[in-house]
Amino acid sequence: MIPPRFAPYLFGFLLSGFMSAIVSGVATFRAAGLPPGFGGLWLGAWLTSWSIAFPSVLVAAPLIRRLVERLVRR
Template sequence: MSQQRPKIFGNIPKLPARWAMIMIPFILSCLMSGIISCINMLRNLGWFEGFLTVWFHNWMLSWAIAFPIVLTLLPLVRKFTGLLVDMQGLQPPQK
């Protein structure tokens, strides 16, 4: 009998671990673009009737740009971080 994958909820299975490298930037770019676009709109325009509709439209446009940028720049950021941070402490000791 095959082992069943853990479920998110209901009958929807969790994604395999290899998807984490896509899901982390996907979720991070979603949150960052949403928060930043909301703050920028509030600072520049203030609250107005229909704000959420305009913000949501701008957020989706921002996210469509942010996600591919994050995916593209993430390997470069990791390399640059390695120049500034001793990454050996993050890896398990070698036997």
């Protein structure tokens, strides 16, 4: 099991992986259609986008949390 202190990192890792898979799949489909080898194209696009998405989530999450706190009434 993973210690609780790593929960925000695991959450960011899983969420960025899931979201980048969806977005890269849609973008790959729109750009290339459904050719033979679509899975390989998608996988390449996904791994590239995930390598950018995960660190972006780690940097952006605290800023977005603070912004949400300011925008939501207590």
